[in-house]
Amino acid sequence: MGEILLDVNDLKTRFRSRGKLIHAVNGVSFHVNRGETLGVVGESGCGKSVTMLSLLQLLPPAAQIESGTALFNRQDLIKMNFRQIQKVRGGKVGMIFQDPMTCLNPVLKIGDQVGEALIYHRRVTKEVALARAIELLRLVGIPDPEQRVKDYPHQFSGGMRQRAMIAMALACEPDLIIADEPTTALDVTIQAQIVELVKDLRDRLGVAIIWITHDLSLVAGLADRIMVMYAGLIVEEAKTEDIFDDPRHPYTLGLLSALPAFQAEKKVRRLASIPGSPPDLRAQPISCPFVPRCPFAFERCHSEVPVLMPIKGGEGSGHRIACFADTREWRAKA
């Protein structure tokens, strides 16, 4: 721990749509330490997936990285050419996507797909790759892996496909795994299986994880640090405990109080909801994007975009928010 593995600075990504620009990611800066788990939380369209896809240059043709650097092992991922980034994808950085059905090739055997990265990155023989694939499938808890490597994806259930995806991501012993809503398509009991598996693998292999989700409670037990995104910006970043015990940004406060499970302990009848809906990303932001929905907003919020700054009195804790209002003072008054 402590050594910085990935350092992203002022990343901006735009989409071109019908002649207009969509500001999907508006200057995002964050870092991931070696062996650390970072939870990225936000609603759909807040730019959490686009940020991670930008890092690996996996964006669709309509998107374009406007500026920013992403140092991974001191090399800038954004500036890499195709051959260099190919070495990183699947080699140093593994990726797990939301929908395991569409990510696996339906006409290739599971064993071939899991071993493929090894043949490409490590130049091993087919036999070695297959033996390693069996080992990996056993590692992710697939019963009878010697037989199952010969199966096709449609013979696997949703949970097993996601396990196979994890095995693929782990194949080349990466330093970092990016998991983009890996359990959203799964049932709760299967989600619990996958979360426990990832926790166990992380502790044994010491791999760093970026876990993207819209469910704050899911990352409560999983992440070391949490980053909350809204409208293409990071609005709050802190240690997991600090996010839940001492949330500072009005959006994080709103998200937490909108969780029925979080409120259940307090026995409230009405949930606190965030009024309105997420903003349109077609305009370049000139004010804080949360202003129309924010109960704490004052004049300054309408004319300036807040930047991510350490909170007052907590400079050493790594707790940063992008907000002009001190919500803690407000809450104390109320």
Add this chain to the structure above:
Amino acid sequence: MNTNTQPLIRAVNLVKYFPVRLGAYGEKKAIVHAVDKVSFEIHQGETLGLVGESGCGKSTAGYSLLQLHRPTSGKCYYREIDLTALSEKELRPYRQKIQIIFQDPYSTLNPRMTIGAALAEPILAHKLAAKETVMTRVITLLNDVGLTEKTVNRYPHEFSGGQRQRICIARSLACEPEFIVCDEPISALDVSIQAQIINLMQDLQEKYSLTYLFIAHDLSVVKHICNRVGVMYLGRMAEMGEKEQIFAEPKHPYTRALLSAVPVPNPHIEKTRKRQVLGGDVPSAIEPPGGCHFHPRCPIADEKCKAVVPEWRQMGDGRWVACHKV
């Protein structure tokens, strides 16, 4: 809840099988046991939650209750009137009293109809208002769900997901129903919007004394909104009881595993608590395991569980359980 009065809705041994064809050319016939002898009652003004994993038959149970597809066997009563014995024509007057809200607000609204027309249609079809006066009723409905009267002439694509779900709720209210099946009404919405819709549904329930069957896979939402909860597994009911009983002291091993699988939004609890993680997957509903459907994944199953279907019986504290071990 007032258990001495007659229930508003009663399902007795509800069964729904779907015939399917398997194999590359559809040469094999098989039966999906979607709902298998499910019984429950819902009283006026209460909310019954129905939870379970995908494919456990919770939506099918809701649809069968409304006669959206006819149950294979079993009876559904609305105020002691057997809906399964009625023809489509005879059912029509009851249709306005029992309504549904679907999961996906995008595909349930006709893209070519204005919001006003979509809301007026069921009112006119049931002759609850004349053509001249129907718009005042539509505007009342829109105000009820927190939309302004300006929306009347707009089309569904102009609205966000949360607003569309409000419109769907308004439409289900159009015929002044008593009972609404809510089939995962908030699953397709963003977290911050979900809370708005839950609050709206609770307000409307109070205002019009509605009765809900709330189908969901999100247990924390069910815990918030429901009075009683039924847990389903592979077409059968596993446990049903008052919300406090089920969440504080689950008896059925599946209920326990399901509750344990839900993440708690508290890092201090979450990092130390021991989870009971179920192994394996939900078996196929085409060939469900014999005896208790849950026995291949159950941590306490024995020989009896493999052979004998557990009886659906009432416990001393009023809850219903189907398990040999409790």
